[in-house]
Amino acid sequence: MEFNSFSEITPEIELLSKKCMNNSNIDNSLYEKYDVKRGLRDLNGKGVLTGLTEISEIYSKKIVNGEAVPDDGMLFYRGYNVEDIIGGLNGISPYGFEEITYLLLFGELPNAEEFEEFKSIMGAYRSIPPSFVRDIIMKAPSQNIMNAMARSVLTLYSYDEKAEDISIPNVLRQSLALISQFPLLAVYSYQAYEHYHKGGSLIIHTPDPEKSTAENILHLLRPDSSYTELEAKILDIALILHAEHGGGNNSTFTTHVVSSSGTDTYSTVVSSLGSLKGPKHGGANIKVMEMFADIKEHLKDWNDEEEVEQYLAKILNKEAFDKSGLIYGMGHAVYSISDPRARVFKKFVEMLSEEKGKHEEFLLYDRVEKLSSELIAKNRKIYKGVSANVDFYSGFVYSMLGLPMELYTPIFAIARISGWSAHRIEELINCGKIIRPAYMSVSERREFVPMEDR
Numbered sequence: 264m265e266f267n268s269f270s271e272i273t274p275e276i277e278l279l280s281k282k283c284m285n286n287s288n289i290d291n292s293l294y295e296k297y298d299v300k301r302g303l304r305d306l307n308g309k310g311v312l313t314g315l316t317e318i319s320e321i322y323s324k325k326i327v328n329g330e331a332v333p334d335d336g337m338l339f340y341r342g343y344n345v346e347d348i349i350g351g352l353n354g355i356s357p358y359g360f361e362e363i364t365y366l367l368l369f370g371e372l373p374n375a376e377e378f379e380e381f382k383s384i385m386g387a388y389r390s391i392p393p394s395f396v397r398d399i400i401m402k403a404p405s406q407n408i409m410n411a412m413a414r415s416v417l418t419l420y421s422y423d424e425k426a427e428d429i430s431i432p433n434v435l436r437q438s439l440a441l442i443s444q445f446p447l448l449a450v451y452s453y454q455a456y457e458h459y460h461k462g463g464s465l466i467i468h469t470p471d472p473e474k475s476t477a478e479n480i481l482h483l484l485r486p487d488s489s490y491t492e493l494e495a496k497i498l499d500i501a502l503i504l505h506a507e508h509g510g511g512n513n514s515t516f517t518t519h520v521v522s523s524s525g526t527d528t529y530s531t532v533v534s535s536l537g538s539l540k541g542p543k544h545g546g547a548n549i550k551v552m553e554m555f556a557d558i559k560e561h562l563k564d565w566n567d568e569e570e571v572e573q574y575l576a577k578i579l580n581k582e583a584f585d586k587s588g589l590i591y592g593m594g595h596a597v598y599s600i601s602d603p604r605a606r607v608f609k610k611f612v613e614m615l616s617e618e619k620g621k622h623e624e625f626l627l628y629d630r631v632e633k634l635s636s637e638l639i640a641k642n643r644k645i646y647k648g649v650s651a652n653v654d655f656y657s658g659f660v661y662s663m664l665g666l667p668m669e670l671y672t673p674i675f676a677i678a679r680i681s682g683w684s685a686h687r688i689e690e691l692i693n694c695g696k697i698i699r700p701a702y703m704s705v706s707e708r709r710e711f712v713p714m715e716d717r
Contacts, residue, residue: 289705290705293705297703297705299703303511303516303700310511310597313511313516313698313700314510314519315693316509316510316686316689317341317370317689318340318341318367318507318510318682318685318686318689319338319339319340319341319367319507319508319509319510319682320338320339320342320509321336321337321338321339321508321509321597321598322334322336322337322338322339323336323337323597323598323599323600324599334600335600335601335603335606336595336597336598336599336600336601336602336603336606336650337603338508338603338604340363340366340367340506340507341366341367341370341371343366343372345503345504345603345604345607346603346606346607348363348503349500349503349504349607356496357475357477357478357492357495357496357498357499358378358382358475358499359499359500359502359503360475360476360477360499360502360503360506360678360681361378361381361382361385361475361476362378363503363506363681364385364442364506364681365377365378365381367506367507367681367682367684367685368435368438368681368684368685368688384439385439385442385443385476386443386472386473387472388439388440388442388443388444389443389444389446389447389470389471389472389479390444390447390470390472391419391444391447391448392419392422395415395418395422396451396455396467399414399415399418400415400448400451400452400455401455401459404452404455404456404458404459404460405452405456406456406460407540407669408449408452408453408456408669408670408672408673409536409537409539409540409545409672409673409676410540411448411452411455411456412445412448412449412452412536412673412676413533413536413537415448415452416441416448416529416532416533416536417529417530417533419441419444419529420527420529420530423437423529426527426528426529427527429525429526429527429528429691431688431691431692434528434687434688434691435688437528437529438528438680438684438687438688439684441528441532441680441684442680442681442684443476445676445677445680446470446476446479446480446483446677447470447479447483449480449670449673449674449676449677450480450483450484450670451467451483452673453484453667453669453670453673454466454467454484456669457667464486466486468482468483468488470482470483475495475499476499476502476677477495477496477498477499477502478490478495480498480674480677481494481495481498481664484666484670485665491618493614493615493618494615494664496611497611497612497614497615497660497664498660498664500607500608500611501608501657501660501661501674501678502674502677502678503678504604504607504608504653504678505604505653505657505674505675505678505679506678506679506681506682507679507681507682507685508682509597510686512544513538513539513541513543513544514535514536514538514539514544514545514679514683515535515679515682515683515686517534517535517537517538518531518532518534518535518683518686518687518690519686519687519690519694519698520698521534521535522686522687522690522691522694523690523694523696523697523698524697525697528687531683531687532680532683535679535680535683536676539672539675539676539679540672545672545675545676546671546672547591547592547652547654548592548654548655548657548658548661548671548675549658549668549671549672550591550592551591551592551654551655551658551659552658552659552662552668552671553584553585553591554578554584554585554590554591554592555627555628555631555659557583557584558571558574558575558578558584558627558631559627561574561583562574565623565624565626565627565630566626566630568630568634571627571630571631571634572634572638575590575631575634575635575638576638576642578590579638579639579642580642590631590635590638590639591654591655592651592652592654592655592656593632593635593636593639593649593650593651593652593655594639594649594650594652595650595652598650598652599649599650600650601650602650602651602652602653604652604653605650605651605652605653605655605656608653608656608657608660609656611660612625612628612656612659612660613625615660615663615664616659616663619663621663624659625659628655628656628659632651632655635649635651636649636650636651657671658671661674
């Protein structure tokens with residue numbers, strides 16, 4: 264057999280795939296019969312307790328008369344309320360993400376001297392090996408930047424003389440280097456894609472060790488390297504809000520699972536990148552942007568609440584947009600009344616929309632948020648409450664910053680690697696066993712039949 268291309272799906276593959284589907288389809292009723300917690304959640308959506316952590320906590324309910332009832336969501340990093348953290352950051356400084364990275368990794372907020380030393384360390388690591396861009400990133404540029412980043416991370420293994428050493432000092436060194444290098448890997452990978460796949464100009468800036476992560480993203484990405492203080496500050500806040508989110512999200516759980524096997528840091532981070540790449544996890548803000556493009560195309564008057572509500576009802580009833588019945592950016596597996604990240608972010612989003620002349624569009628987002636919450640609660644009979652999550656506004660912010668959509672999920676990764684690193688170190692310090700959940704076989708036993716008798 265010969266293939267015209269390795270990407271070709273031949274009739275033979277189509278036929279074999281049908282066998283896969285016919286012989287791997289498990290009866291849904293069996294999951295309930297054997298009390299299987301699909302997605303590691305019970306039928307009420309509560310997560311199965313699989314570990315302990317001191318890194319972060321998600322709060323969404325309070326106890327009233329002995330019963331848990333929905334409450335405004337809160338997110339804590341090492342015991343500190345994220346809203347208090349952002350409210351307490353000094354002025355317009357875009358270094359909040361670095362301060363929170365220190366907190367997540369070391370369990371306490373730095374004093375001024377400790378923070379200056381930490382910024383110096385991060386700045387020193389803000390580089391990649393000589394010729395890496397030319398020899399690795401520019402060769403076979405990927406259309407998906409997350410895949411390009413994963414390839415780069417695996418290649419960095421080859422440059423590390425202590426790649427397999429999983430002692431805590433060495434893993435910390437590797438983690439700090441990768442946290443500092445992620446903006447470079449993401450932006451350079453995008454620029455290679457833009458140049459080779461879209462014919463765009465190729466302008467490569469070297470990172471500035473004196474600049475923060477948020478500043479370096481804008482510095483590296485923009486041809487003239489210019490940005491305003493508000494732009495850098497809001498991108499910094501976006502990074503803080505995406506840096507960590509409990510131990511149970513898919514990519515962080517992947518970090519724990521893979522770390523428990525004793526493998527190296529680079530393999531672990533690539534596994535987490537693969538998880539975050541999935542549209543059910545890291546790509547939600549892209550779907551929000553696509554949905555709003557569709558909404559704007561079909562509305563005559565953004566200020567007409569009745570018209571907006573009618574179109575949202577069509578989306579909810581699978582009559583419009585992608586006909587999935589989902590209003591993207593609304594709802595969360597844990598939060599009900601409100602997502603604290605969206606709540607904190609919203610006022611900064613409005614500030615940026617005013618600077619960018621996009622306030623009318625912000626008001627449309629605000630209107631869709633309000634009407635969607637009411638429609639979903641009414642039509643889906645959801646009594647725990649439905650609110651906007653952080654993805655509802657993050658894509659809008661990235662678009663106002665002029666960030667290409669191909670970088671939306673990589674920016675999530677640039678932020679979340681701080682949380683992954685903290686959880687990897689926590690797992691290595693505390694784990695005693697490899698994480699190995701149970702799967703029950705529901706296949707019937709069969710006698711082997713020799714090929715000539717089949």
